[in-house]
Amino acid sequence: MSETAHQSPHHIDVKEFHPRAQAAIHNPKIRQNFRKAMDGLMSKRKSAFEGWDLETLRDLGANIRLRALANLPDLLEQLEEKLTENGIKVHWALDSDEACRIVRDICVARDAKSVIKGKSMVSEEMELNHYLEGQGIEALESDLGEYIVQLAGETPSHIIMPAIHKNTGEISELMHEKTGTDLSHDVEYLTAAARQQLREKFMNADVGVSGVNFAVAETGTLCLVENEGNGRMTTTVPPCHIAVTGIEKVVPNLEDVTALMALLTRSATGQHITTYFNMISGPRKADEMDGPEEVHLVLVDNGRSSIYQDDELLDTLRCIRCGACMNHCPVYTRVGGHTYGTTYPGPIGKILMPHLIGLDEGRHLPTASSLCGACGEVCPVKIPIPDLLVRLRQESVDGDKLHPARVTGHGAKRGAMEAMIWKGWSWMHAHPGAYRFGTNMAARFRMLQPGQIGGWTQYRTAPKLAPKTLHEKLKERGQ
Amino acid sequence: MVDPIKVYPPKPSKVYFYGTCLVDMFYPDAGMAGIQLLEREGIEVIFPENQTCCGQPAYTSGYHDEARAVAKAQLGLFPEDWPIVVPSGSCGGMMRKHYPALFKDTGDDVKAAEIAGRVWELTDFLLNVCHIKLEDLGEPTTVAMHTSCSARREMGVAEVGPKLLGQLSNVNLVEQVRTEECCGFGGTFAIRHPEISGAMVSEKVDAIVDTGAKDFVTTDCGCLMNIAGYAEKNRKPLEGQHILSFLWERTSAKKGERS
Ligand code: SF4
Numbered sequence: 001m002s003e004t005a006h007q008s009p010h011h012i013d014v015k016e017f018h019p020r021a022q023a024a025i026h027n028p029k030i031r032q033n034f035r036k037a038m039d040g041l042m043s044k045r046k047s048a049f050e051g052w053d054l055e056t057l058r059d060l061g062a063n064i065r066l067r068a069l070a071n072l073p074d075l076l077e078q079l080e081e082k083l084t085e086n087g088i089k090v091h092w093a094l095d096s097d098e099a100c101r102i103v104r105d106i107c108v109a110r111d112a113k114s115v116i117k118g119k120s121m122v123s124e125e126m127e128l129n130h131y132l133e134g135q136g137i138e139a140l141e142s143d144l145g146e147y148i149v150q151l152a153g154e155t156p157s158h159i160i161m162p163a164i165h166k167n168t169g170e171i172s173e174l175m176h177e178k179t180g181t182d183l184s185h186d187v188e189y190l191t192a193a194a195r196q197q198l199r200e201k202f203m204n205a206d207v208g209v210s211g212v213n214f215a216v217a218e219t220g221t222l223c224l225v226e227n228e229g230n231g232r233m234t235t236t237v238p239p240c241h242i243a244v245t246g247i248e249k250v251v252p253n254l255e256d257v258t259a260l261m262a263l264l265t266r267s268a269t270g271q272h273i274t275t276y277f278n279m280i281s282g283p284r285k286a287d288e289m290d291g292p293e294e295v296h297l298v299l300v301d302n303g304r305s306s307i308y309q310d311d312e313l314l315d316t317l318r319c320i321r322c323g324a325c326m327n328h329c330p331v332y333t334r335v336g337g338h339t340y341g342t343t344y345p346g347p348i349g350k351i352l353m354p355h356l357i358g359l360d361e362g363r364h365l366p367t368a369s370s371l372c373g374a375c376g377e378v379c380p381v382k383i384p385i386p387d388l389l390v391r392l393r394q395e396s397v398d399g400d401k402l403h404p405a406r407v408t409g410h411g412a413k414r415g416a417m418e419a420m421i422w423k424g425w426s427w428m429h430a431h432p433g434a435y436r437f438g439t440n441m442a443a444r445f446r447m448l449q450p451g452q453i454g455g456w457t458q459y460r461t462a463p464k465l466a467p468k469t470l471h472e473k474l475k476e477r478g479q
Numbered sequence: 480m481v482d483p484i485k486v487y488p489p490k491p492s493k494v495y496f497y498g499t500c501l502v503d504m505f506y507p508d509a510g511m512a513g514i515q516l517l518e519r520e521g522i523e524v525i526f527p528e529n530q531t532c533c534g535q536p537a538y539t540s541g542y543h544d545e546a547r548a549v550a551k552a553q554l555g556l557f558p559e560d561w562p563i564v565v566p567s568g569s570c571g572g573m574m575r576k577h578y579p580a581l582f583k584d585t586g587d588d589v590k591a592a593e594i595a596g597r598v599w600e601l602t603d604f605l606l607n608v609c610h611i612k613l614e615d616l617g618e619p620t621t622v623a624m625h626t627s628c629s630a631r632r633e634m635g636v637a638e639v640g641p642k643l644l645g646q647l648s649n650v651n652l653v654e655q656v657r658t659e660e661c662c663g664f665g666g667t668f669a670i671r672h673p674e675i676s677g678a679m680v681s682e683k684v685d686a687i688v689d690t691g692a693k694d695f696v697t698t699d700c701g702c703l704m705n706i707a708g709y710a711e712k713n714r715k716p717l718e719g720q721h722i723l724s725f726l727w728e729r730t731s732a733k734k735g736e737r738s
Contacts, residue, residue, distance in 0.1 A: 018672070025674045330661045334678045368672055370665025370679070371539055373632035387580070393541030400543035402584055413541075422537050426545035429500070430552045432529035439504055455673030459680060460708030463505050470498045470507035474514075474526050 012155075012341040014357060017364040024335040030165060034336050037164045041327040044270025045378070061263045062382035064256045065318035072308065075217040075250045076299070082220025086282035088295045096126040099300045103128060103209065103242055104135050106296055110240055112137065112206030116198075118234035119143035119226065120211025121159050121321060122244045122300050125343045125356065128209070139209070142198050142230040144191065151178045157337025159344060160268045160323040165336050198230065208234035208292070212245035213320070214260060215297070218253045222297065224278040225264065232276055241292040243280070247299050248317040260320055263380035267324040303355045310406055312391055316351050318381040323348075325375035325385060331368055340365070347375035351388040359396045360409030366392035367413075439469050485635065487607050488562060493523040494604075495556070495563045499570040500532040501700035502721075509700065509721035513566040513601050516727055520609040527556035535573040538581060540667050547581055554590055562608070563594065564601045566723055568630020568698050571600040576633050602698060602722060603636040606643055615647040617729040623653050623692040624722070625683070625706060627699035628661050640698060640722055647729055655686040664705040680709040688715055696722040 024030050049057075068075060080090045093099035099122075107115065115132060117123065117139055129139040129150070141150040145162035149155065152174055156162030163171065168185050175181045181193040210231060214223040222243050224231050235241045251257060265271045284291035307313045326332045326346030337345035342353040342362070350365040366389045375385040394400050397419070398411035405411065428434050442449070446465035453462050468476075494517060502510040514524045530553060537546035553574075557563055565571040575598040582591035605611045624640050631637040637659070644652045663669065663679025684706060687695050693716055697703050700721060707719035 021672065022674045025678050031678075330663070330679055331672075331675055334675055366541075367668070368675070370628070370661050370663060370668045370676070372628035372661035372665065374628070374659075374661065377632055390539055390541070393539070394543050395541070397541040399537075399541040399545070402544070402547075419542075422540065422542040422545045426537060426542070426548045429531040429534070429549040432531055432552065435531040436528075439500075442504065453670075455670040455676070456708075457712075458673050459677035459712065460705060461711045463704045463708060465504055466507045468507060470503045470510040471528065473507050473511060475528075 012338075014341040014353075014361045015364065017339060017341060017368060020339040020341065021335045021368070024339050029167075030336045031334065033165055033167055034333050037161070038327050038333045041270065045267060045324060045327070046270075048266040048270040048272060057259070057263060058380055058382050060259050061320075061380050062318065064251060064259060065320070065381045068251045068256070069248065069308075069314060069317055071252070072248070072250065075252060076247060078217040079215055079220060079250050082217065083222075083297060084220075086220045088220065088222075088280075088282055088297055091296060091298045093298055093300045093302075095302050096300070099126050099244060099298050099302070100128055100131040102298050103244070104132065104137070106240065106242055107132070107135075107137055107207055110206060112240070114201070114205050115139040115207045115209055116201055116205035116234055116238060117141050117143075117146070118208070118210035118224070118231040119146055119162075120209065120244055121156075121343065122211060122246055122302075123209060124156060125302060126244070126300070128244075140198075140201050140205075142202065142234055143226070144194055144228055144230075147194055147198065148174065151175065155338070155343070157345065158323060158326060159321055159348075165338065202233045202237050205238045207240045207242060208236075208238040209242045209244065210234050212243050212249055212297070213264070214257050215245060215250045216252075216254050216257060217250050220281065221254065222280040223257055223261075224280065225261065225274050225276070226278070227269075227271075227275045229276055232278055235278060235280055236291050239293045240296075241280070241283075241294070242296045242298060244298045244300060247301055247304050248319075264320050264322050267322040267378065267380040306406075307355045313355070313388065313406070315383050316348075316355070316388060318383050319348055319352070320381055321348075322380055324378045324380065328374040328378045330370070330372060330374065340368075347385045347389075348383075351383075351385055351392065354392055354395075354407050354409075358409035358412075359392070359407050360412040363396045363409070363413040366390075366396060436469075436471055440472060443467060443469050443472070485607075490520075490608055490610070491522065491561055493525060493559070493561045495559075495561055496524045496526045497530060497533070497553075497563055497565045497570070497574070497598075498526065499565060499567045499700070501704070502566055505704065506700050506721055506724075509566055509724045512721070512723040512727035513564070515731070516605060516611070516723065517564070517601075517609070520605070520611060522609070525561070530556055533570040533573045534581070535570060535577075536666055538573065538577060543581065547585070550578060550581055550591075551587060554587060554594060557594055557597070560597065562604065563598045564604045565598060566601045566721070567700060568600050568627045568634045568636060569701060571598055572629040572633030574598040600630060600634045600636050600639075600698070602639045602643060603634065606639050611643070611646075613643065613646040613726065613730050615649045615729050616732060617647070617649055619649045619651070620694065621651040621653055621690075621692045622725070623655050623687045623690050623695040625655075625658075625662060625687070625695055625697040625702055627664075627697065627702045630698040631659060636698070640696070643722070643726060644696070647726075650729070653690040653692050655683075655690050657682075657686060662702045662705050664699075664701040666701065669705065676705075677709075680705050681713070684709050684713070684715050684717060688717055693717060695719050696725045698722055 132139040148163040157165040283295045332346040354362045395405035395410040396413035534546040534550035578591040582588045662683040663676040669676040710717040
């Protein structure tokens with residue numbers, strides 16, 4: 001992997017999570033935009049599942065994903081075989097750089113100068129736009145949210161709703177400034193204006209790049225879920241279509257897609273079904289009127305196969321990218337997506353990004369959670385996100401000799417002082433006599449208790465030691 | 480997540496009481512209230528003197544060797560097969576859900592799993608094992624309740640508190656908006672990320688104050704410290720109590736002192 005592989009085009013330092021969080025917390029606009037949006041999404045999800053046996057459906061979703069991952073190598077082979085039979089060319093990329101080069105080579109072979117893109121988080125992971133621009137190829141986002149984010153020179157702040165951090169007024173100003181549309185709070189007008197601008201690009205683009213929601217091994221079909229029709233345009237109008245996806249997105253059979261779809265759209269936006277559901281099974285055939293002349297699939301590894309080696313961390317790969325964990329995360333709601341500084345923000349980002357960027361970069365991510373469990377509770381494929389956060393915390397301080405760490409950069413967060421405090425804490429609580437002596441003394445001399453305890457007393461009073469411990473009270477009672 | 484179906488044991492004659500370190504040092508009256516409630520149900524309460532802490536603070540901070548040493552010291556405290564009751568969803572969750580993981584690949588895994596299977600959050604135990612019937616002796620009052628995230632999601636007892644409070648004829652239980660949202664405690668999270676935690680607790684306190692309740696009860700001392708501590712520092716008209724202290728006070732003729 002080259003040194004620049006993960007450098008953001010905007011030079012966001014993942015390690016600077018803390019100051020960014022602080023700034024976001026004190027920014028009333030961000031607080032308001034996210035609170036409102038997340039409240040809306042939470043209630044939509046809730047009503048979308050009304051009347052469903054959600055637990056059974058989640059079990060089904062989890063099992064489908066588990067089964068797919070258990071057979072991942074075989075399924076990927078089968079997928080490649082079927083796709084090739086269908087006339088789709090399959091490429092394998094070990095990391096972002098290689099994936100970018102593959103896309104470039106396809107573009108160069110077609111002498112392509114402009115690329116139109118549908119929504120794809122893997123392409124964000126690859127920083128494909130940035131790369132293509134460097135190669136003299138224009139890459140334009142066609143998903144409305146992505147388009148807005150691109151106009152603003154930003155990255156998505158949510159995996160499903162990239163521009164959710166902006167309200168209508170901000171979007172209107174941005175479009176006015178960048179594209180000359182009238183200032184207006186009329187959402188219909190703004191949408192129509194963006195559509196107009198994009199239509200022209202669609203017609204002239206040489207290549208369309210899209211993501212993939214599910215890749216079906218049985219039939220060699222690429223499934224794409226979307227609401228705006230831009231996905232359909234991206235995959236059919238330009239003469240060449242390149243789909244990019246992580247290697248984990250494969251499922252065995254078409255019928256698996258039905259259950260996952262039901263979970264995906266309801267969990268994400270509270271929709272029973274999306275407006276468009278595209279199934280791509282190959283390039284235009286000789287007797288067909290439209291569709292691209294060539295179709296490619298780039299299967300991106302980028303650290304995934306190393307997660308695959310570990311029984312516990314493997315669960316991360318079940319993710320179907322619905323974003324429900326973000327929508328329900330009290331931390332994400334307070335700080336917004338950009339604070340994380342990572343391609344995938346929120347709970348899924350905290351367990352996925354350490355694999356992609358290493359724990360030296362991402363060492364603060366696993367701690368930025370109260371472990372409240374809301375993410376794990378809503379995850380449609382039952383990823384035990386809080387448990388994985390604890391596992392990664394352990395890796396970030398190398399805190400378990402029995403189960404050595406595996407993620408790159410492990411131990412980066414270990415500080416001598418902190419490690420010593422836990423050692424002392426551990427000794428005292430493993431020796432009941434010492435514990436009782438210590439707590440009795442603390443109770444007796446509670447007047448000497450410090451009034452300030454770091455971050456705690458910034459917002460709260462210090463907890464007050466009781467005059468007698470429960471141990472003492474019970475002893476007096478003769479127990 | 481907790482198993483959707485819990486299999487409650489029949490009401491036993493004896494239980495082990497696991498006090499937790501926060502109850503021990505900061506809220507011993509909540510522990511005493513829990514013990515008295517059990518005794519009133521005719522259950523003999525055994526308090527193993529050598530108990531200290533379940534090991535959770537180190538565990539969630541990633542120091543698993545240190546957590547294991549502490550947890551191991553607790554494993555020998557419950558030799559008989561009586562239930563182990565804990566006045567805290569979070570320590571209960573640690574013992575029930577995380578002990579088996581913590582002792583994986585050690586010689587203690589079977590023992591840890593056996594103990595985990597006997598751990599109950601105390602209010603859940605009172606309601607669903609003891610089938611407690613509460614008689615309210617207190618003045619009319621309005622309270623809000625906060626169920627800790629671990630009580631809610633790890634121990635699956637979100638329904639229990641409201642049901643117990645519902646038995647009290649003079650208590651009007653009100654529900655705040657986003658009742659299931661975390662109060663921002665999260666152990667060391669509150670210290671590592673003070674701003675985020677502060678934002679969470681401030682919104683939680685506002686939500687409770689907006690109900691008009693001047694008092695709230697909670698299942699966990701961590702949340703109690705957090706919510707009541709924020710209210711006190713920011714002079715919000717809100718006081719908190721552990722739910723066990725509240726239940727005991729309202730149902731015992733002699734008023735217990737508040738911790
Ligand atoms: S981790 Fe679960 S909830 Fe979060 S995006 Fe993935 S599938 Fe959705």
